[in-house]
Structures are given as structure tokens and as C-alpha cells.
Amino acid sequence: MKNKIQTAKIIACCGSGGVGKTTLSAAIGLYGALIGKKTIVLTIDPAKRLADALGLKAINYEEQCIPDSCFDAIGLKPKGELFAMMLDTRHVFDRVVSTYSSSPEMAERIFKNRYYQYLSTSLAGTHEYMAMEKLYELNETNKYDLIVLDTPPSRRALDFLDAPERLNDLFGRHFFWNLLKPYFKAGKLGYRMIYFVASPVLRSISKIFGIQALNDLADFFYLADESFIDGFRSRSLAIKSVLSSPQTVFLAISSPMRAPMLEALYFYDKIKENNMPFGGFIINRVHKTLEKISDTDRDAIHAWISSEVLAKKIIQNYQRFERLGASCNQLIDNLLSITDPTMHIYQIPFFESDVHDVAHLCQLHEYLFNTDF
Amino acid sequence: MSIFDHRLLFIVGKGGVGKTTVSVALGLAAKRLNKTVLLIEVGDADAIGQIFDRKSLPEHPIQIQPDLWGVRINAKSVLQEYIKLHVNIPFIAARIVKSKIFEYIIAATPGLKEVMTLGQIWRWEQNKTFDNVPHFDLIIVDAPATGHGVSLLMLPQTLINMLIVGPIVEQTRVVHNLLIDPDKTCTTLVTIPEELPVNEALEFKTIASQQLKMPVQATFINSVYPNDFSESDEEKINSNIQEICEKKHLKKLKPMFELAKSTIFRRKLQQTYIDMMYAQQQKHETIVELPFVFSHRLSVKEIEPLVQMMLKNESS
Numbered sequence A: 001m002k003n004k005i006q007t008a009k010i011i012a013c014c015g016s017g018g019v020g021k022t023t024l025s026a027a028i029g030l031y032g033a034l035i036g037k038k039t040i041v042l043t044i045d046p047a048k049r050l051a052d053a054l055g056l057k058a059i060n061y062e063e064q065c066i067p068d069s070c071f072d073a074i075g076l077k078p079k080g081e082l083f084a085m086m087l088d089t090r091h092v093f094d095r096v097v098s099t100y101s102s103s104p105e106m107a108e109r110i111f112k113n114r115y116y117q118y119l120s121t122s123l124a125g126t127h128e129y130m131a132m133e134k135l136y137e138l139n140e141t142n143k144y145d146l147i148v149l150d151t152p153p154s155r156r157a158l159d160f161l162d163a164p165e166r167l168n169d170l171f172g173r174h175f176f177w178n179l180l181k182p183y184f185k186a187g188k189l190g191y192r193m194i195y196f197v198a199s200p201v202l203r204s205i206s207k208i209f210g211i212q213a214l215n216d217l218a219d220f221f222y223l224a225d226e227s228f229i230d231g232f233r234s235r236s237l238a239i240k241s242v243l244s245s246p247q248t249v250f251l252a253i254s255s256p257m258r259a260p261m262l263e264a265l266y267f268y269d270k271i272k273e274n275n276m277p278f279g280g281f282i283i284n285r286v287h288k289t290l291e292k293i294s295d296t297d298r299d300a301i302h303a304w305i306s307s308e309v310l311a312k313k314i315i316q317n318y319q320r321f322e323r324l325g326a327s328c329n330q331l332i333d334n335l336l337s338i339t340d341p342t343m344h345i346y347q348i349p350f351f352e353s354d355v356h357d358v359a360h361l362c363q364l365h366e367y368l369f370n371t372d373f
Numbered sequence B: 001m002s003i004f005d006h007r008l009l010f011i012v013g014k015g016g017v018g019k020t021t022v023s024v025a026l027g028l029a030a031k032r033l034n035k036t037v038l039l040i041e042v043g044d045a046d047a048i049g050q051i052f053d054r055k056s057l058p059e060h061p062i063q064i065q066p067d068l069w070g071v072r073i074n075a076k077s078v079l080q081e082y083i084k085l086h087v088n089i090p091f092i093a094a095r096i097v098k099s100k101i102f103e104y105i106i107a108a109t110p111g112l113k114e115v116m117t118l119g120q121i122w123r124w125e126q127n128k129t130f131d132n133v134p135h136f137d138l139i140i141v142d143a144p145a146t147g148h149g150v151s152l153l154m155l156p157q158t159l160i161n162m163l164i165v166g167p168i169v170e171q172t173r174v175v176h177n178l179l180i181d182p183d184k185t186c187t188t189l190v191t192i193p194e195e196l197p198v199n200e201a202l203e204f205k206t207i208a209s210q211q212l213k214m215p216v217q218a219t220f221i222n223s224v225y226p227n228d229f230s231e232s233d234e235e236k237i238n239s240n241i242q243e244i245c246e247k248k249h250l251k252k253l254k255p256m257f258e259l260a261k262s263t264i265f266r267r268k269l270q271q272t273y274i275d276m277m278y279a280q281q282q283k284h285e286t287i288v289e290l291p292f293v294f295s296h297r298l299s300v301k302e303i304e305p306l307v308q309m310m311l312k313n314e315s316s
Helices: A002-007 A021-034 A048-053 A068-074 A089-100 A104-112 A114-121 A126-141 A155-161 A163-173 A175-185 A191-198 A200-209 A211-223 A226-244 A258-273 A295-304 A308-338 A358-369 B019-032 B047-051 B075-086 B090-098 B100-108 B112-126 B146-163 B167-179 B195-212 B231-246 B248-279 B304-315
Strands: A010-014 A039-043 A082-086 A146-150 A248-254 A278-286 A345-349 B008-012 B037-042 B062-065 B068-073 B138-142 B185-191 B216-224 B286-291
Touching: A002 A021, A010 A021, A010 A126, A010 A226, A010 A258, A021 A039, A021 A048, A021 A082, A021 A146, A021 A248, A021 A278, A021 A358, A039 A126, A068 A358, A089 A104, A089 A126, A104 A114, A126 A146, A126 A226, A226 A248, A248 A258, A258 A278, A258 A308, A258 B047, A278 A308, A295 A308, A295 B248, A308 A345, A308 B231, A308 B248, A345 A358, B008 B019, B008 B146, B008 B167, B019 B037, B019 B047, B019 B068, B019 B138, B019 B185, B019 B216, B019 B304, B037 B047, B037 B112, B047 B068, B068 B112, B075 B090, B075 B112, B090 B100, B112 B138, B112 B146, B112 B167, B146 B195, B185 B195, B195 B216, B195 B248, B216 B248, B231 B248, B248 B286, B286 B304
Parallel strands: A010 A146, A010 A248, A039 A082, A039 A146, A248 A278, A278 A345, B008 B138, B008 B185, B037 B068, B037 B138, B185 B216, B216 B286
Antiparallel strands: B062 B068
């Protein structure tokens, strides 16, 4: 991983919710800064204490520099700089619309459209797409040596690899665009009613779905003109090419449980399928394999401790974690057996307390990069 | 009112807290209370199937165990059925289902997938056997992780606003009435005693009562370590560890004692988060703590302690 991070420009961390993506992204970003890269972590929703520890303000969607004082705790001074940025989908989407609208009036009308309001916040894939959009924007500025992306925590994050194509479909060749545009372009909105009534398919659909939804959609695409759509389309392709570049590394993050591991595998397949550079699996919060407690140890505990009950509790507690460790190990073995044997699998142990400050983040470096500063 | 006296349990929570585990455990517990249960999985995951060591659930209910049924909802196929039902002319229905605009509307209409999902749940709720008793006594819905759980439940308002008229709106109203009826539907929250999940759980509780009008009636705090060690145990263990460090022949025992110590530490940390949940307990909210399962390969056997805890809570 050490070599990878030295040459990488973009590191994207993928995985299902609750596996610690945000924390790991922060740890990787911190490492980047420590080895001298100007680094930014593009994150979604860090735990409050971690955000506080990094001096991040919650409601701020600008690039924020992590103050030097945060590194005092570890007694290190990063050779590079560390920035963080929180992602707000709506905010990014609005910017995109402003950029590609032919006039401020048009942008304003799009913002007010009810369908846009839905599209920009709730449509499946929007979050993922906007994360990519922001990533691309940051990459283009050439301000940073390394961008670490913490992808949105949802199963839909799997869509983000297809996001450029999806958006292309949405804006490019879809039904409304090709069929309805000439009618709307005439500028007479009354046409759409006539149109709906004329086609039996559309008529049935409008009956079932209610006409209002279709009108909102139609309005949205009426507002969004050719240059807007083209802008989107070329942007999508550019993003895809950035993601496929050899300077990008995808990491699949999981906890040692079956469901998130299957998710991580899904990511792995998806990344391979798209010919994108895969950097390995990070298995977070692994309960280590404990040596089996022997009968002599057991007797020794009983002989040493006066309280029979306490001795039993200690042994029982140990055996529980022995079992847990074994189950983690088995899952990781399974993962190894179904992926490429040369696959990198980084294991991060389960820590006693939550990782919520810079010192704790540094602890992770030992397992990711084989070094601690 | 007992959680098992509802018709519908909506299981919500952040990803990775064990919603599926809790859903299955609730199903197994209800079954032992002589109920016929339907477990519903929403979305593409096949986590329920995994616990029962079988492949993913089909799109029509199947019996997993006596009195325990399972199904996976696929919004798109529900919508196709729905169209066929509502468009009288089969040829037009077929054209709609095949058309690109149909694909597009599914992807783009706010809450359409969700309303189809909820509508299907409602139909199962209405299902009657030949002698006119409900087919399922209890329906348990393993909802998507909180963010999406909210959008699933939020949809009645959104959709009614967007569509205004039409058969889908009518259906949505009926579903909405079922969801906001606290005697029928129990919003069931799952969390684990850690920082982010607890914060998110507390946020959800506010949204549930204020925006969704579906206040959380049951909260399960999952993965709670057993509280084996007393204060005096802790003191003894600490002094034992000191002794181990001093005496060479005891060195071999160090890992056992260190582990006991860290378990005590972790348990205390968990307690602070558990306390946070109790501090904000609402009037009609039951809080149940569920034990940590010491295996990451979950099976029906492994989650039995959770079932026991649910039943115990029921009888107390």
C-alpha cells in the first residue's frame, strides 16, 4: 500500500454502511499528508468526535484545512497539508446546473422546478454521481497531490461506477427528450396535454401516475436545453476516464461479517469489470485469532485465583472471543479463496475504543502501510 | 401494548447494526407465540436467506419454517403487475411495461418504487385465508438502512403532493393510514451501543415522530456485551495483571486477563451509549437490550439468545 499511495492521485474507498469507511479515509488522507502530499479527504458524514478532533465545522461544504494544532497530539508535523471537505449533494448539483445553464434565469427556473428538487436530492444514484462530480472538479484544479474519496454509505454506491452512463441515459437519449422536446420548443406548453391525450400509452400512463408528475418532468426537460445536456454528457465521460487512470486506486472496505463482505466482493467485481485499478480489501475491526486456551492454563488460573467464580468468568470471556476470532478468520480465508491469491487484504484489528482522534488514526497506519511515524 | 400484538413491524436502523438479525429473531420469537409470520426483505440484498442458510428469497412468499414465511420485494415487478391490473387493455399494458418511458418513470418518479413496495406490503397485510382470518398475523419488514428507511416511509406525503390524483394516490392514502396507525404498525428501531449508530438512532427518533408521524415504539440495542464482571472483579483483575507483569511464571496467563480487562472497558463504553438511549426514551417506547453474538457467521442457532431475550421481555 505504501507504494500505491506514493504514486496515487485518487484513492476511492468503497464499502457498505457501518464498516468504518470515513475513519479509514481519514487515516489514509492523514498518511498522505504526513509523507508530504497535499491531500484532501472528500467525506460524507464523519462522526462528530472525529470531525471535532480534526477541527472541522459541521455545516461547511467548502475545503477546510486541518489546522496544525490537531497534529500536536501526535507530536508530528506533516510534510504536506491535510484538507477535508464534506459533501452535500444538493450543493454540488446546484453548482453543476449553474455552470451548464445558458443563462442565470434558466438556472433559476431549474432550481424552482419540483422535479429538479427531487432529482437533486433523492433520485437513486444522484449522491454517487455528485461525489464523482466533486472528485473530478477537485482533480481538475490540480491543487492537490492526493484526493481520498469516502463514497456514500449505501448499497447504491455500487451504482456510482455506472453513474456517468446512468446520467447519460437520463439526459441524453431518453424518451422525453427525443419525443417531447420539439413540442415544448414551440414554446406552447399547452401542447403537452394534446400530446399525452394523443398517444394511448402516454394516456394510460398519465392516468395511472397522475398528470402532474409528468408535467413536472416535462417542464424540467423543457428548461434544460441542449448545451446543458451536452455539458453533462461530456463531463460524465471525462469522469469515467479519470477513474480508469492508473493513478486511481479503488479500495474495498468491509468488516469481517458476511453481508458487508459480499458487498465488498460485489465492488471488487464491478471495479474489475470496468477495468479500473483495484488496490485491495481492507477488513476493519477484525477480532484477532486467539490461541486456544489449554487445560494447563485453565488449571493455572483456577489455582492462582482464589475466587472460583471469577476464574470461570475470565475463562468464559476468553473462550467467547476465541470463537469470535475464529469466525473472523474463517470469513477472511473464504475471501482469500475466492479472489486472486495475490490479492492484498489488509486487516485492521478491533480496537478497544472508538477511533476518534489523530493519534488513533495514526495507529491504523501500522496496519495499512506497515509503518507508524 | 406488546410489540407482537401489532400487524406490521417496520425495522429501521443504520447499516451494519443488525437489522436483519433482529428481524429474523423477532420472526422466530413471534412464531413461538403462535403467530404466523411473514418476513419481508426490501431491495436486492439477500441477508435473510443467508441466516436460514438458503439462497435469496423469491418474489412470492414461501414457507421457510412452519408458520414462518419469507419474501423479497422487487418494486419493479410489483409495478408491472400493478399496471397489468389497472390497464384494462392487455395489449396496451404490455406495451407500457416494455416501453422506455416506463423504465424511465420508475427511475424518476419520486417514491414510486417505495409506494409500490408499501402497497404490496399492505396487500399482504390484507390477505385472508378461506375462512376469512388474516393469512399472516405479523408482518416484519426489514427496511433499508435508515436514510432509505426514511425515504420509504416518507413517501406517502411526497407522492401525494407530486401526483395529486389517480389510482396510485388512492392506494397511497390507504397505505399511509395503515402506517400511521400506532396499534397496527410498530416502528422498530435497531441500533448498537456506539457513537455514530446511537446518534443516528436518536436523530431518526425525532424524524419518526415529527415528520413521519410514526413514533418509534420499540428500540433494540443490539450487540451488548454480557455484563459478567462486577466492580470488585475489575479491581481484582487489575491487580492480577500487575502481578502477572512481575512474575515470570504467570506470563502465559496474561492474554486472558488482558482480554477480561478490555472487555470490561468496552462494556463500560457501551453503557454510556446505552444510557444515552434510555435518557431519551419516549413515552410509549420499549427499549430492549440484545446480547452480542460471539460469531460473525450468523445462523438461526447463533441468534437464539436474541429470541430468548425478546420472549423474556415479553413475559415480564
